[in-house]
Amino acid sequence: MAEQGVAQVWRRIRAMYRIEGNMCETCNTYYFPPRPVCPTCRRKGKLELYTFKGLGKIYTFSIVRQAPEDFKRQIPYVIAQVELDEGTRLTAQIVNVDPEDVKIGMRVRACFRKIKEFGSGGIIVYGYKFEPVMKVTGHE
Amino acid sequence: MSNNVAIAGVGISKFGELWDKNLRDITLEAGMYAIFDAGVPGADIDGMVIGNMSAGRFTGQEHLGALAVDMGGLGDIPAYSVEAACASGGAAVRQAYMAIKSGEHDVMLVLGSEKMSDVNQTEAMNTISVASDWEWEGMFGATFPALYAFMARRHMMEYGTTEEQLALPTVKNHANAVHNEIAQFQRAVPIEVVMKSGLLADPLRILHSAPITDGAAGLVICRADLVKKYTDTPIYIESSEQRSDTLALHDRKSITTLDAVVSSTKAALHEAGLELKDIDVLELHDSFSIGEIIITEDVGIAKKGEGGKALEEGITEIGGKFPVNTSGGLKARGHPVGATGVAQIVELCLQLRGEADKRQVDGAEKGLAVNIGGTGATSIVHILGR
């Protein structure tokens, strides 16, 4: 793996911590992670930074029961594609819920969690996971 | 329709956990079998291309083109490897096809090779995962099975595909591989066993998933006007097409259709001047059983959502209208990543030559192979005819 992953992780901090992507003002499409080129407009695209609201719903999911070393401690965990309110989808774990209760269409919001560690001496990668909206997320 | 490129010979190693053999051994084996089968003198070969996904991570070795030419004693011919994740083999076939069609080369050796068991399971799983979007899917805990599980769950929700149907590709492919002496698994598996096997990522189970495999396959491909010099049973590559799609599954419009498969298949049929009903035998990429179900729909054998039904009705069995994966597919023949795309072509050649023994499709004249990379970001289709 690249030098303890340091530079690779550092470049993605804003995107991972705050779900900061971009949007193309020409075609009004939202992108996460931020794209260097709007695939629809290419040269005609005008990309501006955009921080997603962090709310969305579950598009599809799976309960992972066999995983590599760095995720073993969390098994079984729920991994999902979340469709953000802005229309963009991303892949993230769903937490604060029992796996049996997860459903397609469930409303979720982003929270800040540990994603992985590069061993006990390496850096810790933080980023987004999603949890069902509930009283403690400031909803309902 | 292209009559420009032909296949003079095929070769394939045993597929499985080959503890006694290293990457060089299996690559050399496949290459030599292909050369002997073609009856081509080594000196006639003027170029080589090898499909391989990740020899660097699996064995620490890169620069495979030079390695293979050196091992085979093929002199100073040009050689390099190509990578398109699980479609690396198909990409190698396509490279040689284009090189010969363009007139740049006359006779080429195509290899596909992967040695996966020299690293432990975790490292192997992590390496395969980089076929997906590593930074934005794998890094967050989406294992490769989890991504296909996403597709399975949506397919079940959108079209009512059942757990039984999800198990059928495995049952069929294992039954086919009983008659394939190089296959990793050569025993039938009853559906109940498939449906009770351990969960990898709901709803996908261990027996829905292709295994970790070592293996290699090879082809001697040449100009159509030269092939009769070498063999009486030439097979012609009637078309070769490839399309791409977004790397991350979450960027696709729909995750129950593989757009790249749909478009590359349409293009290949059009280029060959054929319709699907003209195809007698198919090799469709089944890294997971849901993959075979979806691709069965996307090539047009079944309507969207009815891939499971097609399996239930036996349409894709050896005696059915569109036999799929007579070799056992990735599931039972095995899936040494870079070799698979070439192995699919080897099987189609054996079928079209009437040499497929107990798994022969009677009178097969046209074959079609779909080899995809990752979760469908690359799709490479070849149509062969005799």
Next chain:
Amino acid sequence: MVGIVGYGVYVPRYRIKTTDIAEVWGDFSGSIGKGLGVFEKSVPGPDEDVATISVEAARNAVKRAQIDPRDIEAVYVGSESHPYAVKPTGTMVAEAIGCTHDMTCADLEFACKAGTAGIQMCMGLVKSKMIKIGLAIGSDTAQGRPGDALEYSAAAGGAAYLIGSKNPLATIEETVSFTTDTPDFWRREGEDYPSHGARFTGEPAYFRHVEAGAKSLLKKTKTTIDDYDYFVFHSPNGKFPVAMGAQLGVPKEKLEDSLVVRQIGNTYSGSAMMALARVLDLAKPGSKIFVVAYGSGAGSDAFSITVEDAIEDRRGEVPTVDDYVERKTYVDYATYAKFRRKIKALG
């Protein structure tokens, strides 16, 4: 005038009952909860740590304060379980909540009063007009040595306070501290679990410093115990703060609302700040709150706080301490040990 312009907390969802812990160590009497005044404690999930807890609490604080995070010019995170020994939690929190790069930051350690020390630092920066708004967080995922008395109460949670001068929800009139070199509880570099002086942690440590801090605050503000409506003392368990209150002549009812320790345990650097947050969730404008935080090693930070009208507009937007306390899922000792990495082989 300097005060609290916003506050927020976070408590993880998992809980373990003190009776379940006791049974693992051979105590089936069921009396441990009553003895300590702690019935269950919060447990962080395997993907939670002081950084994640601090970010959630800080996000709540920013939401309640209705400020632009770009106006935060100082971030201090106090904890005794920072994820890194060297690399500040504060920078990660600042990035996650949207601060600019033009700010100061540092991590603090003073056992359970590292967070309140951060509040004092922010007060100084705001009062001297060096910054407009500062963020002080007290947050911990405290580790209890298996089989030790502290295993029953060492919990996880955090509280974040935004300190500023414009339109505070509660003003901080005065703060004083009392500090000595007292070795009641410590952890050496490289050690997994802290050590402590058992009964020495009572009278010469906790009680001495909290009392001194309290008396010093009363003197400085020229007030008496009767002038206050609510009292918050650091809560290592449910008994110490009650005993301290009795010693100072505090009526029991005035202490009740702060005793969240009974349901979630001792959140160490988050303890007094979480207890204060619970009082702020309930207190009417005009109420006066008397806070004394304590940190082993040892010292106390005391605050005299008055609740302002502005607090009522900001209720209902952000989850309360009780919302988090009520959100719980129980785990057994084996799961707790797995989550808390007490099983060496898992690394």
